[in-house]
Amino acid sequence: MKVTGGVLDVKMIVGNRNSALHTESIWEEKVDQIRIYNGGGYETKERARAGEVCAVTGLTQTIIGQGLGRETVNVSPILVPVLSYGLVLPEDSDLIKVLSELKTIEEEDPQLRIVWREQTKEIHVQVMGEVQIEILKQLISERFHLQVEFTEGKILYKETIASAAVGIGHFEPLRHYAEVHLLLEPGEPGSGWQLHSNCSEDVLDKNWQRLIFTHLEERTHIGVLIGAPLTDVKVTLLTGRAHNKHTEGGDFRQATYRALRQGLMQAKSVLLEPVFSFTLELPTEQLGRAMSDIQRMHGRLTCVLKGYEPCHNQEEVIASSGYSADADVSNPSSSVFCAHGAGFVVPWDQVAEYAHLESGWTPEELSDEHLAQTLMESVKDARRQTEASGKGYITQEEIDEIFQRTYGKSKADYEPYRYHHQNTGHTITSIAGEEKKEPYKHKKLAKKEDYLLIDGYNIIFAWEELQELAKVNIDSARDKLIDICCNYQGYIGGTLILVFDAYKVKGNPGSVEKHHNIFVVYTREAETADAYIEKTVHEIGRKHNVTVATSDALEQMIIWGEGAIRMSALGLKEAVEMATAQAKAEYLSQGERLGNNIKIP
Numbered sequence: 001m002k003v004t005g006g007v008l009d010v011k012m013i014v015g016n017r018n019s020a021l022h023t024e025s026i027w028e029e030k031v032d033q034i035r036i037y038n039g040g041g042y043e044t045k046e047r048a049r050a051g052e053v054c055a056v057t058g059l060t061q062t063i064i065g066q067g068l069g070r071e072t073v074n075v076s077p078i079l080v081p082v083l084s085y086g087l088v089l090p091e092d093s094d095l096i097k098v099l100s101e102l103k104t105i106e107e108e109d110p111q112l113r114i115v116w117r118e119q120t121k122e123i124h125v126q127v128m129g130e131v132q133i134e135i136l137k138q139l140i141s142e143r144f145h146l147q148v149e150f151t152e153g154k155i156l157y158k159e160t161i162a163s164a165a166v167g168i169g170h171f172e173p174l175r176h177y178a179e180v181h182l183l184l185e186p187g188e189p190g191s192g193w194q195l196h197s198n199c200s201e202d203v204l205d206k207n208w209q210r211l212i213f214t215h216l217e218e219r220t221h222i223g224v225l226i227g228a229p230l231t232d233v234k235v236t237l238l239t240g241r242a243h244n245k246h247t248e249g250g251d252f253r254q255a256t257y258r259a260l261r262q263g264l265m266q267a268k269s270v271l272l273e274p275v276f277s278f279t280l281e282l283p284t285e286q287l288g289r290a291m292s293d294i295q296r297m298h299g300r301l302t303c304v305l306k307g308y309e310p311c312h313n314q315e316e317v318i319a320s321s322g323y324s325a326d327a328d329v330s331n332p333s334s335s336v337f338c339a340h341g342a343g344f345v346v347p348w349d350q351v352a353e354y355a356h357l358e359s360g361w362t363p364e365e366l367s368d369e370h371l372a373q374t375l376m377e378s379v380k381d382a383r384r385q386t387e388a389s390g391k392g393y394i395t396q397e398e399i400d401e402i403f404q405r406t407y408g409k410s411k412a413d414y415e416p417y418r419y420h421h422q423n424t425g426h427t428i429t430s431i432a433g434e435e436k437k438e439p440y441k442h443k444k445l446a447k448k449e450d451y452l453l454i455d456g457y458n459i460i461f462a463w464e465e466l467q468e469l470a471k472v473n474i475d476s477a478r479d480k481l482i483d484i485c486c487n488y489q490g491y492i493g494g495t496l497i498l499v500f501d502a503y504k505v506k507g508n509p510g511s512v513e514k515h516h517n518i519f520v521v522y523t524r525e526a527e528t529a530d531a532y533i534e535k536t537v538h539e540i541g542r543k544h545n546v547t548v549a550t551s552d553a554l555e556q557m558i559i560w561g562e563g564a565i566r567m568s569a570l571g572l573k574e575a576v577e578m579a580t581a582q583a584k585a586e587y588l589s590q591g592e593r594l595g596n597n598i599k600i601p
Helices: 095-108 130-144 206-217 249-266 284-290 314-321 348-354 368-388 396-407 456-460 464-472 474-492 529-540 553-561 569-593
Strands: 007-009 013-015 028-030 033-038 041-045 047-049 055-057 083-088 113-117 122-127 158-161 165-171 178-186 193-197 233-242 269-281 300-310 335-339 342-346 426-431 434-439 450-455 495-500 511-515 518-522 545-549 565-567
Touching: 033 047, 095 113, 095 122, 095 130, 122 130, 158 178, 165 249, 165 348, 178 249, 193 206, 206 233, 206 249, 233 249, 249 335, 249 348, 269 314, 335 348, 342 348, 450 456, 450 474, 450 529, 456 464, 456 474, 456 495, 456 529, 456 569, 464 474, 474 495, 474 518, 474 569, 495 529, 529 545, 545 569, 565 569
Parallel strands: 165 335, 193 233, 450 495, 450 545, 495 518, 545 565
Antiparallel strands: 007 047, 013 028, 033 041, 033 055, 083 122, 113 122, 158 269, 165 178, 178 233, 269 300, 335 342, 426 434, 511 518
16 A cells, blocks of 8 residues: 555554445454565564555455545546356355455455355355456466356346435334434435435434444445445435433444435335446448447457446346345334334334424425325325224214213204305305305304313323332322323313323223313223324314324324324423413412412422
8 A cells, every 4th residue: 555644553443434435334444564565575664654655464355446544535447347146156165265265366356346145145246247257267266276157147236316305214122212314315427425414413412423424334225126236325314313311323223224225215216227438449441340340340449337327127127136125124114113112113104104303304396285285195094004903993972972071062063164254254055056145153153162182191101200100100190190180271271181091901991081170081992092082183173272292203193184283292291380380470469469478389
């Protein structure tokens, strides 16, 4: 190597972390010796300075033309392998030993790539063509005394994307946590792998961001069409989240890989094939015959890899590859979430509904109307999946019971006119195809009541003080939350419905109980609080002012689609504390007006 700047010391760590060659795996190794050769002999040195040419030992992953350290420019060889051949070894051959021996040949020939495929336990060689294969067979025979054969050569394709997409990766098995949102965009042809960040360090610490980029660079990522290497893609980190106690480095590796794959599953992928540019030199009088028989015309032909362009027979190649992105367990596009103390896998096309963060990015070409329609379709899909899962729902009788207990009337008494014209103040109905106008009468319009539905156990395990109490006694935590809700309803008014999961209680018929000024619901067997709340919102969300307090991301999305207002567990806590403070202030103010000496702790 030639030292181009600074100094190189013995035992110094060098690698390609800063290399511009992002298609290679990231590695770092230690320099064992520095040697200055003179003919067949050499002397060792402790340091090589800028401008010196030396040899080093201890580096096993270098390739010809590679830049190390701050030298980010890599010299690409004129000829680049575009074909892959499988190596067929004699029976009882030691694969690992043969792989090690072939790596020594790879270091000598920049036109050769040796690839180990872990899934199939196969060795493949990437070369320019059959002539190089014949030379390689002879070299292996002479140097290692092995008689080998090769399978039929296959073209080395690559993949890229033609549309932008946001990929979300979430990894949350028990006591682990990481979430990553990546924006994938098409890059310029030949640009390779580009990494950027648009995430504030206030949102995600710089150390975690660096770790995400390390995982994006540490391996050759593959596409979803045939599993070919991914290239010409711009990746931007939008946002991410870590947990103060539960996040480890490996969690972000999983979340990053899954975010990339989930984005690729959404984006429009394109298969790329190698394309050559060439220069043909021959006498002018033979130009017309050259295309039909270059060899007979004694021309000279030099091929240089121009790059990769869209494949001319993409569908055929994809079909023949037999690759399935969904079946590739080494490159999962799904995410892992946690509920009720256990992790569960969410398919790639449903991850956005469960994600804990908003990416904050939408395609520029999408209008607000189109985006709203897309979100509504997602909500409907989520609801259909919930219904298909066999979860129970709150019955119509239970809804009517709540109305009856609250107002002494059934819900039918509150049915509004079908349409109220905002400008004229008239109610328009259709009778036998005719339009009839009536003066607007306020008493005939449904009165919009305020409803607050709270997912009980979700709140208990989200509020620190209730969570600590639940560790000692879950009944005490539940009673404490009921008392808090009673006090809160007394200040804000309206109807407050507190829902607790009881779906695991065998034979449980469920119950709706009036506790002081609120309703406490225990769901029946096989019915979750989420399902109960969703059905309730579906029934009354369009006709009344409904707020749902939960930190369940999917549930928040579903109830939003039904017209309800979303409130997180933290938001409810802040609202309760503010209401308590205001109630105390008003009580003190009233006491001062009456001349009373009131003290409230």
